[in-house]
Amino acid sequence: MSWPRMGLRVLLAASCLLLFASVAPPAAAQEFKLAMSSPPTSMDPHFYNLFPNINVSDHIFEQLVAMDADSHIIPALAESWTLVNNLTWEFKLRKGAKFHDGSPLTAEDVAWSLDRPATIVGSPGKFDTYTKAIINKKIIDPYTIQLTTREPYPLLLADLTSIYIVSKKATQGLSSDDFASGKGMIGTGPFKFVRFQRDDRIELERNNDYWGKKPAWSKVTLRFIPNDATRLAALLAGDVQAIENVPTPDLAKVRSDKGLSFYSKVSHRVIYLYPDTRREKSPFVTDKDGQPLDKNPLMDVRVRHALSIAINRDAIRDRVMEGLSEPTINLVPAALFGHNPNLKPPKYDPETAKKLLAEAGYPNGFGLTLHTPNNRYINDEKIAQTIAQMWSRIGIATKVEGAPMSVYAARGAKSEYSIGLLGWGAQTGEVSSPLRAMVACDNPAKGMGAVNWLKYCNPKMDAVLAKALNSVDDKERSGLLQQATAIVIEDGGVIPIHQQVTTWATKKGIVYVPRTDERTHAYQFYPQ
Incomplete structure (x- = not known):
């Protein structure tokens, strides 16, 4: 070995x-x-x-x-x-x-x-x-x-x-x-x-x-x-x-x-959205008049892809983050083990997003509340507000509700949202960290799904991840982790926005x- x-x-x-x-x-x-x-x-x-x-x-x-x-x-x-x-x-x-x-x-x-x-x-x-x-x-x-x-x-x-x-x-x-x-x-x-x-x-x-x-x-x-x-x-x-x-x-x-002296570094933290893919009725999904929908549109992968391509990640980087973010559709930056180089940030495409919504049965869109912390990540609520404006352009009437992280996390852990913004850093120095915590099927006994608050579950991804976690061959494990990441992204289980660039200033x-x-x-x- x-x-x-x-x-x-x-x-x-x-x-x-x-x-x-x-x-x-x-x-x-x-x-x-x-x-x-x-x-x-x-x-x-x-x-x-x-x-x-x-x-x-x-x-x-x-x-x-x-x-x-x-x-x-x-x-x-x-x-x-x-x-x-x-x-x-x-x-x-x-x-x-x-x-x-x-x-x-x-x-x-x-x-x-x-x-x-x-x-x-x-x-x-x-x-x-x-x-x-x-x-x-x-x-x-x-x-x-x-x-x-x-x-x-x-x-x-x-x-x-x-x-x-x-x-x-x-x-x-x-x-x-x-x-x-x-x-x-x-x-x-x-x-x-x-x-x-x-x-x-x-x-x-x-x-x-x-x-x-x-x-x-x-x-x-x-x-x-x-x-x-x-x-x-x-x-x-x-x-x-x-x-x-x-x-x-x-x-x-x-x-x-x-x-002053200024310091910065690309972070291993991904800022992402997590949609409710499991419940037939979701608490903050409505029609355009604010009435609850009988069927949750976020369960449809076409809707989730529409949400992703309706986000102009470059505009968020340039106008909200002042250049301090790296647009991504990966779960870790390129320097970390398991990064999938074949997953490129999607092109901003509101017209295709509208077509996907129509194909899914929502030609006129629907109503949605995006929840977010407002004191945890760099410009977290501003990012959410910007995304809400972008979604409104494709017919999804989006409201934003922000809260301090302590309040936000307590509610999020109880699955009280329909879609939320969150960040996760690859604490283990590789993509297995977000895969296990963010998107693995909820299984506390195995330590899976620690922040999978809306219980996303894709057994196919879990099987690939399990194989990767038992492989001691780095080349094989990297390939498996890249495959697991691709499964999640193609399924829209989470919607990555960018990697943060962290900053410090000193006297x-x-x-x-x-x-x-x-x-x-x-x-x-x-x-x-």
């Missing part, structure tokens, strides 16, 4: 770590204030697989293996790993890694952390998607653990980048709500938890016993400022030293300001290492 791509990833990642270590300045007793665009909904690192939650958890907790800035797998709390056989992986833990309370990291904490996500109750998006493949955990000694999968499973390392290791002693018996008060917030990461003020800020202090490179900052405040103008104003006023997600209308202003004299996964880490900002 060979693992050429995984080996290359680790080699490249190790080189990156050496580079960063060589340029990073020594830790200095400074305070750093960073403005984030979305607040976390939970401080429990195993409760809800939502990006703002993950972004915060990264500062306090760590995984066995992690992703570097280019989504290559690198060692973290596991300093090495080996394949004992086709089904068993052995991990050696860092003996110098300690929890923030001074207790050593042990294999028992790892086993506990891998078991805990499945016990979480009431999560809108569970982390046990990434632990389902593990059927046995064997502690060899305090610093060695073996994980066994039911079948050969090449994605185990990638999955483990999403599971945070917590202290068994500190978290046993706690509810997820307890974490907001600081209980259980005992990680091994570069920062220690100090205080959390919901929807406002989290305060951290440097972990001086951290096993890795010490952060440059002795104190960090992560401020949550969803309003774009307010976030930028905080940077310009010096209330914070850095922000994420520079407002697109202000890009030229930020780039030309000599007192002059502060540098940042931009990341493909969009994460904003205070410990990756450095004073020059």
